[in-house]
Amino acid sequence: MYLTWLDSNSWLIEIGGKKILVDPWLVGPLVFGNQEWLFKGSRKSDRQIPENIDLILLSQGLEDHAHPETLKQLNRNIPVVGSPSAAKLVQELGYQQVTALTHDEIFNLNNNVEIKAVPGSLIGPTTVENGYLLKELESGFTVYYEPHGSHSPSLKEVAPIDVVITPIIDLALPLVGSIIKGTKSALEVAQMVKPQVMLPTAAGGDIEFDGLLLKFLKAVGTTEEFRAKLAENNLATKVLEPQPGDRIEVPLERRVTNSFAA
Incomplete structure (x- = not known):
């Protein structure tokens, strides 16, 4: 299994001989609702679009997960799996093979990888977007992604x-609280599922951010503090910190895992 972090929440997951592009933001700026004055993310140069993508996987319909400018650059014939909101967006962009997964539904990718949607982030008052479990069928290795x-x-x-x-x-806002939850929830999920490896997402990487919102955003916690919490709780989980664009082979040992099927 190989993982490449492409900044922010964008990943290329190579699993089961397939290349799965997750929440890609690769070209152009990141802006929510055309309000650059509020928040804007940008790079000095665009990221190269990976070749031979087998699947695009989208956790949410928001711009930082289903980035319109990037999706317009990708081949519309690439199959897409996404939350209902993300699936609607890519259908409107002209993608030909789109599967909307609701929670607990499973998508089988060429009998190599099973992808199961699980409840993810609450967006707005009622919409719970997707996290994903990806299982390599030959080895049984599993990856969980929730941004x-x-x-x-x-x-x-x-x-x-x-x-x-x-x-x-x-990442927290005054009066609102944490919009990205990591320090406590990452430890809780580590205790829950006992991963061999954890990798941080949602960090900036090579991205520069501007806008009014930055004056109020507050980052809490560090990787070293998280490693210390794992050790304090007798968890042997390794924390890897890839640099943007680095393709890393994930060191894993085979162990017994459960099936996604009920």
Whole structure:
């Protein structure tokens, strides 16, 4: 299994001989609702779009997960799996093979990888977006991805999970609280599913941010503090910190895992 972090929440997961592009923001700026004055993310140069993508996987319909400018650059014939909100967006962009997964539904990718949607982040008053469990069918290795730190208790049913990709620090706003939950929730999910490896997501990488919102955002926690919490709780989980663009082979040992099927 190989993982490449492409900044922010964007990942290339190579599992079961397939290349899965997750929540890609690779070209152009990141702006919510055309309000650059409020928040804008940008790079000095665009990221190269990976070749031979087998699947695009989208956890949410928001711009930092289903980035319109990036999706317009990708081949519309690439299959897409996404939350209902993300699936609606890519259908409107002209993608030809789109599967909307609701919670607990499973998508089979060429009998190599099973992808199960699990409850993820609450967006707005009622919409719960997706996290994902990806299982390599030949080896049984599993990857869990949730980009805001909202972890469903149902994960206990498929523990242990080998790789967890989730925030390990908090990003908070005054009066609102944490919009990215990492410090407490990352430890809770580690205790719940006993991963061999954890990797942080939602961090900036090579990105520069501007806008009024930055004056109020507060980051809480560090990777070293999280490693110390794992040790204090007798968890042997390794925390890897890839640099943007680095393709890393994840060191895993085979162990017994449960099926996603009920």
